[in-house]
Amino acid sequence: MVAGGSTLAVLIALFILIPLAPGWPAVKKSFFNGAVFAKTFPGLLDAFLLDVAIFAWSAPLIFFLGLLIALARDAHSPALYPVRLFGIVFTDVFRGVPVILVIYLVGFGVPGLGLPRPWNSPYIWGTVALVLTYSAYVAEVFRTGIESVHQSQRSAAASLGLSNADTMRYVVLPQAVRRVVPANMNLFIALQKDVALLSFIGPVEIFRQAGVYKSLMANFTPYVGAALIFLAITIPATRYADHLMARERRAKS
Amino acid sequence: MKLMTTTAALMLIATGAIAQNDCVTGKTLEDGKLTIATGNPAYYPWVMDDAPESKQGFEAAVAYAVANEMGFSDDQVVWVRSSFDQAIQPGAKDFDFNLQQYSITEERDEIVDFSEPYYSAAMAVLTRQPVVDGGAEASVASLQGLIWGADANTTAVPILNEVVQPDKEPLLYGENIDVVEAMKANQIDAALFDLPTALYLSAVVLEDGVILGQFPADRSESPDEFGLLMEEGNPLKSCVDAAINALKASGELAAIEAQWLSETTGVPVIK
Numbered sequence: 001m002v003a004g005g006s007t008l009a010v011l012i013a014l015f016i017l018i019p020l021a022p023g024w025p026a027v028k029k030s031f032f033n034g035a036v037f038a039k040t041f042p043g044l045l046d047a048f049l050l051d052v053a054i055f056a057w058s059a060p061l062i063f064f065l066g067l068l069i070a071l072a073r074d075a076h077s078p079a080l081y082p083v084r085l086f087g088i089v090f091t092d093v094f095r096g097v098p099v100i101l102v103i104y105l106v107g108f109g110v111p112g113l114g115l116p117r118p119w120n121s122p123y124i125w126g127t128v129a130l131v132l133t134y135s136a137y138v139a140e141v142f143r144t145g146i147e148s149v150h151q152s153q154r155s156a157a158a159s160l161g162l163s164n165a166d167t168m169r170y171v172v173l174p175q176a177v178r179r180v181v182p183a184n185m186n187l188f189i190a191l192q193k194d195v196a197l198l199s200f201i202g203p204v205e206i207f208r209q210a211g212v213y214k215s216l217m218a219n220f221t222p223y224v225g226a227a228l229i230f231l232a233i234t235i236p237a238t239r240y241a242d243h244l245m246a247r248e249r250r251a252k253s
Numbered sequence: 254m255k256l257m258t259t260t261a262a263l264m265l266i267a268t269g270a271i272a273q274n275d276c277v278t279g280k281t282l283e284d285g286k287l288t289i290a291t292g293n294p295a296y297y298p299w300v301m302d303d304a305p306e307s308k309q310g311f312e313a314a315v316a317y318a319v320a321n322e323m324g325f326s327d328d329q330v331v332w333v334r335s336s337f338d339q340a341i342q343p344g345a346k347d348f349d350f351n352l353q354q355y356s357i358t359e360e361r362d363e364i365v366d367f368s369e370p371y372y373s374a375a376m377a378v379l380t381r382q383p384v385v386d387g388g389a390e391a392s393v394a395s396l397q398g399l400i401w402g403a404d405a406n407t408t409a410v411p412i413l414n415e416v417v418q419p420d421k422e423p424l425l426y427g428e429n430i431d432v433v434e435a436m437k438a439n440q441i442d443a444a445l446f447d448l449p450t451a452l453y454l455s456a457v458v459l460e461d462g463v464i465l466g467q468f469p470a471d472r473s474e475s476p477d478e479f480g481l482l483m484e485e486g487n488p489l490k491s492c493v494d495a496a497i498n499a500l501k502a503s504g505e506l507a508a509i510e511a512q513w514l515s516e517t518t519g520v521p522v523i524k
Contacts, residue, residue: 026343026485030364108431111438122424122440202424202435208405212425215406218341218361 029219036221040213044225047209051195054127054205058195059188061131066138067177071168073143087139094136100197103129107201126198134191141183145176182248185241189234206230276492277323281349287325289316290348293334296429297453298513299354305332311449311513312352315371318505319481322496337406340482341365349489350481354447356408357480366490367480369497371506373470374477376412377451377520380443381436382461389442391466391523393417400424402432402441408477409445416468417445433458447477449514466523 018024072087094102106129111120118124149172157167199208206226213222282288291312294303301309308317308327320330333348340351341364350368357367378396380389389395393416401423403409413423424441426432432444433454446454448467455462470476481497483490500506 023344030341030343036360108434108438111440112434114439117439120439122435199425200427200431202402202426202440204405204422204425208425211427212405212410214341215337216358216360216408216411218358218364220342 031220031224033219033221036213036217036219037225040210040217040222041225043213044206044209044222044229047204047206048226048229050203050205051192054123054130054195054198054203055192058127058130058134058191061127062134062138062191063184065131065135067142069135069139070142070146073139074146074168091136091139094133095140097133099130099133099194100200102133103197103200105129106132107198122198122202126201126203130191130194130198134187134194137187138184141180141187142176144183145180146172148179149175179248182241182245185237185244189237189241192233192237193230276495277325277489280487280489280492282347283331286329286331287320287323288331288333288347288349289320290333290335290340290346290351290353291316292353293336295334295353296450297457298449306330311372311509312354314509314513315500315506316352318500318509319371319493319496322499323492346484349487350483350493352479352481354450354479355482356477358408364485366483366485366487368483368490368493369501370478370480371497371500372479372510372514374447374449374479375467375470375520376409376445376477377448377467378443378465378523379436379446379451379455379459380463380465381459382463384442385463385465389465391521393523396443396465396523399442400440402426402435402444404429404432404444404446407446409447412468412477413445429454430458448520452516452520464520466521469522 019028021027069087069090072083073091075081075084075087103126107122107125110125110128111122153171153175154167157171158164162170196205196207199205199211204212206229210222210226214220277287278284289305291300291305295305295310295312296303297310299310299312301307301313305313305316308314317327317330321327335348335351335353337353340346340355341361343364352371354374355361355367356374357370361367378391380399384399389399396417397419399419400421401413401417401419403413403423403425405425405427410423410425413419424435426435429446429450432441432446435441436444436459443465448464451464455464470478481493483493497506
């Protein structure tokens with residue numbers, strides 16, 4: 001009751017006070033323009049399909065490469081030290097460089113080496129850039145998951161006669177992967193937004209399409225439309241991640 | 254004697270009035286100054302060496318001609334820099350007018366004000382020698398088969414979609430240089446720019462750049478005209494328009510164009 005009342009008061013204040021600002025008519029015309037919104041929204045939805053497609057083919061690649069890198073970092077045998085070193089360098093580099101720089105360098109640089117079509121496509125190399133960056137993050141998440149499985153379980157598996165590989169495959173990973181599902185969900189929500197960065201190297205996805213409309217109409221409303229479309233995807237996804245985390249907590253306690 | 258003093262005094266008043274210009278008084282951001290914005294950086298041949306105060310380059314020269322026509326001396330002109338988005342955001346502007354090849358469109362005109370056009374831009378097809386060797390010609394039919402790119406912030410995008418109608422979806426970029434980079438990486442075959450920009454890119458930036466042809470400025474579909482951009486409802490607009498019209502009538506604008514953009518002649522027209 002009190003919560004409802006105070007929320008209502010805040011909403012009323014916002015809806016009354018903001019339009020009283022002297023610049024409101026201009027802001028409304030530039031950011032919340034109904035006519036522009038109606039005209040551009042279908043085109044934005046259409047362009048968003050490309051975001052979804054890029055996400056759909058990137059996510060599994062990121063999952064598997066991230067897992068591989070995490071396993072590489074977990075290699076304890078001295079002979080496998082180069083593998084471990086590779087894992088360390090990979091996560092250090094790709095976690096440390098802004099996504100947009102990786103996209104520029106990989107998206108323009110690698111095709112610039114003279115690859116023939118269609119292997120120089122910005123879709124391919126933009127995806128590679130996203131996969132490299134995000135698998136570095138995902139690898140770190142998996143690593144914490146792997147390390148969270150108590151050493152005694154590995155010892156127990158060894159005493160049962162399981163090889164190191166089998167211990168990882170049948171004992172550690174099933175628990176590790178499950179434990180970090182919520183953390184990975186967050187990363188994939190972030191990925192869904194960062195897909196838009198591919199627009200810098202050519203693909204006309206929703207952010208670029210909104211930019212084209214903005215430029216032609218000198219109006220920022222298409223950006224608001226794009227933001228709404230993103231929210232329609234990310235809010236349910238975030239809620240789902242919250243739900244998973246809550247379940248994880250309950251299972252632990 | 255008295256008559257002479259009066260005349261002198263009258264003349265003083267008169268010259269004073271010309272220096273201030275009756276039209277612009279109180280309409281600029283700062284009295285006695287004209288604040289002009291251009292891109293950051295500003296490119297050849299619009300502004301030479303990114304230094305508009307040198308008056309070198311087409312838009313720099315136009316800016317000073319307009320300023321002089323409105324009664325500002327050269328040292329009363331103040332330059333600032335702005336991006337496209339800064340120029341169209343709602344609220345007070347930090348410039349009196351902004352020139353960086355803004356094409357006048359009806360929809361943009363609802364948010365900001367444009368002066369009378371100071372240049373009619375032909376659109377040109379920039380490509381690379383290997384594409385020409387591969388059989389690309391200056392005909393719409395041949396152009397449709399190419400993979401296209403363009404600067405997403407320009408009116409090249411609608412012209413591409415309306416006039417060329419390429420078979421494959423064009424790729425769009427945030428800056429000229431990115432378009433050129435994609436061309437070097439062979440990700441796109443051709444790109445559409447206004448003619449002077451295309452000439453610059455093909456001559457200076459892109460090693461094996463070729464201008465395949467142009468869609469002339471007076472084409473019936475989507476003509477592209479550049480105007481000075483001002484805040485919506487800026488009272489200075491009438492003075493700026495009068496100045497541009499005077500420059501057109503006296504032939505000065507044409508002379509500036511001939512001085513800086515003369516190379517644009519002789520580019521084949523696309524059929």
